[in-house]
Every structure is written in C-alpha cells, then in structure tokens.
Amino acid sequence: DAGVIQSPRHEVTEMGQEVTLRCKPISGHDYLFWYRQTMMRGLELLIYFNNNVPIDDSGMPEDRFSAKMPNASFSTLKIQPSEPRDSAVYFCASSRGQGAYEQYFGPGTRLTVT
C-alpha cells in the first residue's frame, strides 16, 4: 500500500491567491482528516469526513477555507484568498474506522504564503 498521498509537497504562493491541497487516502479507509501544524498552535484538526460526508468542520478557521471529498479516493482543501498567517504544514490522514483505529498520516504539504 502506498499510504496516504498528498500533493503538492511544497507550495509557495502570494497573498490573495487561491491554494488547493490534494489528498488520496489509503484504500478501504472510510475516515479522512485534514490537520494543520504550526510551531505556535501545534497540530489542529480542521475537518473530517466519514464515507465522503463532512462530519465536523468546527476547526476550519474561517470561510476562506473549504474542503471537499467527491469520492472515496480524493479530497481537497482549498484556501481562497490565502493570507500569510495560513503558512503551515497541512496534513491529511485516514483511518479504517472510528474508536480504537489509528490514523495514518500523509507526508504533508508545506504552504508558504508571502
């Protein structure tokens, strides 16, 4: 299994531009999570999906952030417009189920907004 795949690995963009981060979860996993990691705030859960349906988006910072999961093998996190304070590493993770199941993380996308 290839694990969770994220693209791009690095993204540098100017303030005001739209940014789209992509994730392919592990096949057979029915939960997908988007996290953001910064030095100041640590690891934050932004949103998670179950069977492609968003369950909890209370961690999404503001309306500039949106996430979709059109099918079981693909999800996107979009920031429009981007701001310098959005600079962080964004991780996608997936798991087989809830409760005791561990999450498997992708390599992350390092986003820099100038």
Place this chain on the structure above:
Amino acid sequence: AQSVAQPEDQVNVAEGNPLTVKCTYSVSGNPYLFWYVQYPNRGLQFLLKYITGDNLVKGSYGFEAEFNKSQTSFHLKKPSALVSDSALYFCAVRAHLSRYSGAGSYQLTFGKGTKLSVIP
C-alpha cells in the same frame, strides 16, 4: 472535553540509556491512547496504542507504553535509546464513543509534542 499534556518540551538522553517521554490525559470515561512519532519533514507515524486489557503495550521500534488509570498517564518508554530515535513524539487520546456522543467526539486530541534528542 478531552485533553493531553506532555509536560516536557524536550527530553535529552544518552545513547544506550533508557528513555521516557511523559503523557497525561483527561477524558470522560475510558480512553483510547496513542503515540505517534514525527521525523523532520515527515508526517506523523503511528507507534502504538492502548485500547483495553494489559496495561503495558508494545509497539514499533522497541517502544512500549504503560497505561496507568489512577494517574491518568500513558508514558512512552524504551530500554535503550538509539540516535535514530531522535524525533518529535506526540501522545493522543480519544474517548470511547457511545450512541450519545456528538459528532466531535471522534476527534483525536493530540498533545503539543516532545522533542527527543538522543546524544551519541
């Protein structure tokens, strides 16, 4: 609300010595507990978990963790540290779900992380 505390931002240990990375938690009811490791420029990697049963859990790379319900702790241990163990370690907790749990109950709450440095 559930929470995790990792009281040490950094732990330094000499190669070959035993290591301990501390974690305490707060959750309603029984917990599921996890340890993850993050190497530089990489995603978090699952090490081990406690679900129920034996309080001593063994995981990857020779790591183990001991669940202590009375102290609400889940410290990560290894008998002999390697330089390659140097990384950032995260403890995480999730409450057992019930049919009355809200949508947010499935969240896995992470600690702030502890940087482990193993000195040659």
